[in-house]
Amino acid sequence: xxxxxxxxxxxxxxxxxxxxxxxxxxxxxxxxxxxxxxxxxxxxxxxxxxxxxxxxxxxxxxxxxxxxxxxxxxxxxxxxxxxxxxxxxxxxxxxxxxxxxxxxxxxxxxxxxxxxxxxxxx
Amino acid sequence: xxxxxxxxxxxxxxxxxxxxxxxxxxxxxxxxxxxxxxxxxxxxxxxxxxxxxxxxxxxxxxxxxxxxxxxxxxxxxxxxxxxxxxxxxxxxxxxxxxxxxxxxxxxxxxxxxxxxxxxxxxxxxxxxxxxxxxxxxxxxxxxxxxxxxxxxxxxxxxxxxxxxxxxxxxxxxxxxxxxxxxxxxxxxxxxxxxxxxxxxxxxxxxxxxxxxxxxxxxxxxxxxxxxxxxxxxxxxxxxxxxxxxxxxxxxxxxxxxxxxxxxxxxxxxxxxxxxxxxxxxxxxxxxxxxxxxxxxxxxxxxxxxxxxxxxxxxxxxxxxxxxxxxxxxxxxxxxxxxxxxxxxxxxxxxxxxxxxxxxxxxxxxxxxxxxxxxxxxxxxxxxxxxxxxxxxxxxxxxxxxxxxxxxxxxxxxxxxxxxxxxxxxxxxxxxxxxxxxx
Numbered sequence: 223x224x225x226x227x228x229x230x231x232x233x234x235x236x237x238x239x240x241x242x243x244x245x246x247x248x249x250x251x252x253x254x255x256x257x258x259x260x261x262x263x264x265x266x267x268x269x270x271x272x273x274x275x276x277x278x279x280x281x282x283x284x285x286x287x288x289x290x291x292x293x294x295x296x297x298x299x300x301x302x303x304x305x306x307x308x309x310x311x312x313x314x315x316x317x318x319x320x321x322x323x324x325x326x327x328x329x330x331x332x333x334x335x336x337x338x339x340x341x342x343x344x
Numbered sequence: 345x346x347x348x349x350x351x352x353x354x355x356x357x358x359x360x361x362x363x364x365x366x367x368x369x370x371x372x373x374x375x376x377x378x379x380x381x382x383x384x385x386x387x388x389x390x391x392x393x394x395x396x397x398x399x400x401x402x403x404x405x406x407x408x409x410x411x412x413x414x415x416x417x418x419x420x421x422x423x424x425x426x427x428x429x430x431x432x433x434x435x436x437x438x439x440x441x442x443x444x445x446x447x448x449x450x451x452x453x454x455x456x457x458x459x460x461x462x463x464x465x466x467x468x469x470x471x472x473x474x475x476x477x478x479x480x481x482x483x484x485x486x487x488x489x490x491x492x493x494x495x496x497x498x499x500x501x502x503x504x505x506x507x508x509x510x511x512x513x514x515x516x517x518x519x520x521x522x523x524x525x526x527x528x529x530x531x532x533x534x535x536x537x538x539x540x541x542x543x544x545x546x547x548x549x550x551x552x553x554x555x556x557x558x559x560x561x562x563x564x565x566x567x568x569x570x571x572x573x574x575x576x577x578x579x580x581x582x583x584x585x586x587x588x589x590x591x592x593x594x595x596x597x598x599x600x601x602x603x604x605x606x607x608x609x610x611x612x613x614x615x616x617x618x619x620x621x622x623x624x625x626x627x628x629x630x631x632x633x634x635x636x637x638x639x640x641x642x643x644x645x646x647x648x649x650x651x652x653x654x655x656x657x658x659x660x661x662x663x664x665x666x667x668x669x670x671x672x673x674x675x676x677x678x679x680x681x682x683x684x685x686x687x688x689x690x691x692x693x694x695x696x697x698x699x700x701x702x703x704x705x706x707x708x709x710x711x712x713x714x715x716x717x718x719x720x721x722x723x724x725x726x727x728x729x730x731x732x733x734x735x736x737x738x739x740x741x742x743x744x745x746x747x748x749x750x751x752x753x754x755x756x757x758x759x760x761x762x763x764x765x766x767x768x769x770x771x772x773x774x775x776x777x778x779x780x781x782x
Contacts, residue, residue, distance in 0.1 A: 233493050233496075233497060235497040235501065235522040235525070235526055236493065236496055236497045236500065238501075238518070238519075238522065239497060239500035239501045239504060239519075239522075240500065242504055242515065242519075243500075243504060246508075277489060306488075306489050306492040306493060306496070327492050327493070327495075327496040328492065328495045328496035328499045328500070329496065329499075329500070330499075330503070331500055331503050331504065331507075
């Protein structure tokens with residue numbers, strides 16, 4: 223069965239590159255570029271994994287993540303957080319908010335693919 | 345001949361100048377000649393009682409023998425020792441009990457070390473300021489985010505192009521276009537960032553806080569701004585603009601506020617009548633305020649900003665309600681902490697806790713040779729925001745040389761806990777680096 227990933231990233235070129243490498247790896251990719259309505263999209267799409275950028279227009283990735291973890295339907299959904307701030311404090315912040323994995327930008331494409339495979343249990 | 349740096353050396357110089365034998369002086373102060381010899385070679389410290397006896401026997405003021413103008417050198421060395429102590433027990437501890445001997449035997453090295461310590465302190469503050477700026481400057485944060493986003497896109501897209509053998513022509517074209525657009529974006533973001541950082545570097549030295557810049561400016565003018573004493577005063581902008589000491593915008597803003605307050609004080613207490621009142625009443629702020637018909641605070645500030653030699657050598661510190669020092673004019677021998685909080689026993693803080701109550705307190709500043717001062721402290725609440733605004737409190741402490749003989753009732757104070765040698769102090773908030781502090 224095809225694994226489904228929802229990519230929430232407001233930078234179109236980054237989203238395009240991630241989409242390309244994931245489709246090539248056999249994923250079904252949906253994407254969304256705004257924070258304010260991201261939760262609705264997550265609930266509608268019901269992905270296997272979410273890739274969530276932190277700095278989003280409308281609402282931050284951390285706020286979205288915290289609300290996901292408070293929602294019984296989304297509490298255990300694996301979330302890979304992408305952040306332009308890669309300090310250990312930012313990593314701790316992501317983990318505190320409920321991130322399953324944290325990858326700092328800029329990243330190696332293979333790192334994203336490997337993380338998602340592992341998170342989806344593939 | 346320049347006055348020597350150390351108490352022992354000064355005792356020896358004074359004794360030789362008046363032709364007194366070492367044995368005679370030793371007898372006069374009831375110590376052995378051998379012990380006096382050690383003192384004169386800075387191998388033994390001079391306690392307060394002995395200092396009083398020595399100054400009486402030599403016919404000089406205590407202050408003339410005590411650590412005074414050189415206190416900054418000692419403070420610099422003690423701060424250096426404090427930083428080593430803070431680094432942990434594994435670091436070699438300097439011999440603080442021999443600091444006076446060190447300064448006496450190697451004055452050049454001691455001055456160099458104190459100077460390097462000051463430089464390290466300045467650089468540490470620069471790093472702190474830059475870190476703060478990195479964390480909180482919205483333009484810098486946005487610019488760096490733009491750079492990281494563009495780099496992420498370029499790296500990821502370039503990796504796809506480099507590592508994939510077969511890419512559909514339309515995807516290949518799209519990725520090429522993305523890389524091109526991101527490279528433009530990256531170069532623009534980098535150029536903006538460089539321009540911003542260059543401008544920051546030009547406008548701010550970064551080596552000191554705005555308050556320190558203002559202090560350097562005022563110290564250069566000996567705290568007296570003659571241009572503001574005239575009927576038609578020098579415009580504030582002329583005093584503040586283009587001054588090398590006032591490199592940052594924040595410092596110039598503080599300096600303008602200082603100029604405005606100085607001018608208001610000069611109007612309330614014109615220099616000539618004030619000097620006449622000073623000659624008549626002496627430097628008693630209450631008497632001066634009564635005679636001139638003003639509050640105490642302007643008198644405090646006026647006494648600390650007189651032309652050089654026109655009044656007693658006065659120091660002044662002002663703090664806000666948090667206890668943070670907002671103005672510092674040091675008095676010779678009264679060591680002000682360069683960073684962090686001061687001694688909680690300063691009458692300044694007592695005044696803060698008792699608004700509108702005038703406090704007159706003789707104090708004794710801790711040091712190798714304790715030095716006595718007469719302090720006046722006062723605070724008054726203001727309500728610049730009216731009935732609905734918050735109360736703003738400011739406390740002032742005027743520091744004058746002691747004029748009366750030691751009574752033993754002087755309040756024992758220090759500069760700050762970290763470098764204060766007083767053991768068993770009930771107000772101590774952190775251990776001292778000096779052994780006696782405990």
